[in-house]
Amino acid sequence: xxxxxxxxxxWGWLGVGTTxxxxxxVVLPKAKKGEVEKELSMFDxxxxxxxxxxxxxxxxxxxxxxxxxxxxxxxxxxxIPLTYRRILQTLKQISQxxxxxxxxxxxxxxxxxxxxxxxxxxxAKNPVPLLVPCHRVIRSDGSLGGFAxxxxxxxxxxxxEIYIATRIHPSHRSRKSRAL
Numbered sequence: 001x002x003x004x005x006x007x008x009x010x011w012g013w014l015g016v017g018t019t020x021x022x023x024x025x026v027v028l029p030k031a032k033k034g035e036v037e038k039e040l041s042m043f044d045x046x047x048x049x050x051x052x053x054x055x056x057x058x059x060x061x062x063x064x065x066x067x068x069x070x071x072x073x074x075x076x077x078x079x080i081p082l083t084y085r086r087i088l089q090t091l092k093q094i095s096q097x098x099x100x101x102x103x104x105x106x107x108x109x110x111x112x113x114x115x116x117x118x119x120x121x122x123x124a125k126n127p128v129p130l131l132v133p134c135h136r137v138i139r140s141d142g143s144l145g146g147f148a149x150x151x152x153x154x155x156x157x158x159x160x161e162i163y164i165a166t167r168i169h170p171s172h173r174s175r176k177s178r179a180l
Contacts, residue, residue: 002049003040004056005033008063016059017043018052022074026059026128028149059130065160067097067168075128084122086110088132095133098165100158102140116140124148136161 005015008029015036017025025043027036043052051074058068071092077085090110095101101109103116103123112118123134129148135157139145147154 002046002052003037003043004049004052005036005040006056006060007033008060011063014056014059014063015040016052016055018048018055019043019076019079020047021076021078022048023051023055023128023131024076024079026055026130028129028153029063055131062130062164063160065163065167067164070131073131075131079127081125083118084125087119087122088126088128088134091134091137092132095136096165097168098161100136100138103137103145104140106137120145130157 002018003015005013007013012029012031013033013036014029015025015027016023017027017040025040027039030036055073058070058073061068062070075092077089080088087106087110091101091106094109103119104113107113107115107119110119119137123137124146126132126134126148129135135147135149135154137145144151144154144158149157
């Protein structure tokens with residue numbers, strides 16, 4: 001298992017922890033490097049270090065507003081409880097930069113239409129935010145809902161994605177787009 005910690009201007013320190021099977025932990029930006037390192041201490045044995053470094057670099061580029069292929073980064077799904085894994089894998093598969101989906105819509109796509117709260121729990125327990133873009137899941141009334149990095153960071157990420165999406169598809173203008 002490997003770790004990579006990187007400072008991103010305007011965001012703070014982010015971190016990545018890997019296993020032999022892929023990325024198992026993404027630590028959202030924090031003000032102090034030590035806080036990130038503490039969350040990654042269990043991954044500090046060097047395995048898959050190249051992937052940890054690559055992922056941290058790509059996440060830094062993403063946070064700097066550059067279109068990157070985060071979907072290509074392998075995730076160690078074995079570290080995620082089965083209850084949440086299907087929900088997170090579905091979100092990863094259907095989600096698009098600059099688009100949002102509600103908790104209820106994601107529940108319906110997953111085949112569990114009355115489980116919006118379960119979807120919310122899966123988002124809260126997501127060990128690989130940004131790679132599985134739980135920040136794109138919002139409440140049915142259009143408000144942001146919760147986020148492990150805080151509601152302000154969630155809003156900042158969604159605004160960043162509008163910027164990225166307009167670079168990819170110049171006709172894209174609103175985060176109110178739905179991923180369906």
